[in-house]
Amino acid sequence: MASFITVCSSLLLAVLVALSVQIFYFSPIDPLLLDLTPATTTRDNKLQNIIKLGEGAVKEPEDVCVDKEGSLYTATRDGWIKRMRRNGDWENWKYIGGDTLIGVTESKEGGIIVCDANKGLLRVREDGVSVLTSEASDGSQIRFADDAIEDWDGNVYFSIVSTKFNMHNWHLDFLEGRPHGQVFKYTAKTNESALFLDNLAFANGLALSKDQDFLLICETWRYRIVRHWLKGEKKGKTDIFVENLPGAPDNVNLAPDGSFWVGLIKLNSERLEFMYNYKITKHLLASSPRLFNFVSDLKRRATVVNVGTDGKIIRKFDDGDGKVINFVTSALEFEDHLYLGSLTSNFVGKLPLRGA
Template identity: 30%
Template sequence: MNEAEGLRQRRPLRPQVITEDSPAQEAKEGSTYSSKVFRVTFLTLAATLTVPLLGATVLLDCPIDPQPISLKEPPLLTGVLEPNSKLQKAERLWENQLVGPESIVNIGDALFTGTADGKVLKIEDGVIQTIARIGHGPCGTREDEPTCGRPLGIRVGPNNTLFVADAYYGLYEVNPGTGETKMLVSTKTPVEGQKLSFVNDLTVTRDGRKIYFTDSSSKWQRRDYLFLLMEGTDDGRLLEYDTITKEVKVLMVGLRFPNGVQLSPAEDFVLVQETTMARIRRYYVSGLMKGGADMFVENMPGLPDNIRLSSSGGYWVAMAAVRPNPGFSMFDFLSEKPWIKRMIFKEAHISKLPSSLISEEKGGFSALVMQQYRICIWIYEDFTFIPEVSRLLIAWCLKSIWEISSVLMIVLGILEDSMCYIRC
């Protein structure tokens, strides 16, 4: 063995590097640790809150049993449906003097309407007078409404008598001169085994013999109209009352929120607004088609409320809510999703539900539905709920008057121009 081979081989020494943690690195590690703690804490709190909430949602009773409703895509708001602001020219009359006027009629220069405080009012020469009251006080709250009464539809009979549909009490005849009231149909008396819970609107033949009226639901009352609308209940009916025989007949069943009604000029059919379905049904009361029914207009650009004859031969229709297109319609979105509606109504009390469930825009419609099924629409941005539009020619005004009654706002207006500029 030579000397070189006898030497032990030594590994090369690697330099030993001694480092200290820099402040930046310590801060980074501390930040990472804090983030982990925050995430764990947040997730723990979220789970703590969410799990009981979901459990409560499952266990809580839902006040409605929503049905899936299939609606077509709303029509585009173009052409005759294009939004405009013509009704912003209207002057508000008797603002803060009327409480939710609904239907309005005239006898000469005098106007008559029913209001949310249970009164039937006469308005003449600017003077407001209470001529009748079907219910009794107190009024003003949701709990009071069934005893207070809620006059909705109102019509003039052949002898200038008033026929009034009260949501809670039934059909009444009112003498506009003396204020005397006479019950015709009571909600306490079931009709063909089904109670009247939400008497809504009526239309009367020219001879005053037949009164056609809607009962929007046998389950829900007027104060629960949002429940009725969102549940999609199909227990509404169209009925006929004979003022001679005193008989009440059921003409149509299975309607989803039947609302306004209107006889045709020839009195051969009755139009029925089906609010939940955004359509108008037709029921034949005379002629070869008597007893039959068909669709008059469907897939309307809003939810139809009341309907009245137009002097041009068509029909004026008031819309309670818009189905915007283009745009997002909350009502259409929820229609086929009953599980979402259940969650909403489990979590929120009826009085606290957002108005966006019904009206996505602060606006409504006034629609002229012609016999040829063409539609002229007005969208007005200044009113949210507009139950009715009627046309009157009043001598002292020397122009057309529209009475637009809102559930929420005063709604009588005199337009600057005559309404003849509305054309399809």
């Protein structure tokens, strides 16, 4: 009996040692511990009143944009750019392929600009698809381009979520907790892309102010949005626009009145928050995407906020239980309606703002 216990103990010790070596020595992350608990908020479930556009025809539409004619565009996980005409008809507009199409934005030259996490920045028009930029001015390849916004001069600012992890391992950037994000600027006159901002925490959605005097950048896992001044006395300076949001900001879009709409996602679970407070548990979660999804609340609710130019929240809408829509990644206001993108839905949400 004693020998059996000794053998079992030795076997258990060997398993623990092997597991420890696997977790720590081969771990893909070098984690930091961060205290970034989001602000608490009440639920109103107003997003349960949305209208579902194109249900079943659009696969996980992460972002949406609208052109001058009022046509709505979105990029889907099956490689299509889908378009909805003003009459409500959807069409498979352009096929690019892959599952790495993310942010979309209107282009002043017609058509739209699309971020492809593998190929870079694409211009999509009626006459076809072209690569706007795929490498920086120093020759390095652009990877994990996430969102873009074009200024009045045709220059394009676009975010790089992480220089270390790719799109399919985005959760590792969150677990590591180090600022690998960037913003690049594509200059139309020279047809070159250069690093514009560095050391950003999961650089995600971008928006220009109404007068284009500042640029907003969502730092997703820091639960905040930073502002970089492009004009005026503060030109070249970066400060915090809004922080301690009630969720992690994904995309941000300018509203007609000069305020901003932000899609918020949930990165942690109140029930299992302790899992993120220790390096050993971060290493454990990094070992399996399925385990990360299991302990997170990513797909259980939806929240959007309207933020004024002073950085204060004006309005908030949510689906607190994710009953109708969840994991909303973008919110765009157009003609008194809010259009919602989501990475877990097969439709684009439409919320009437009058009376909401």
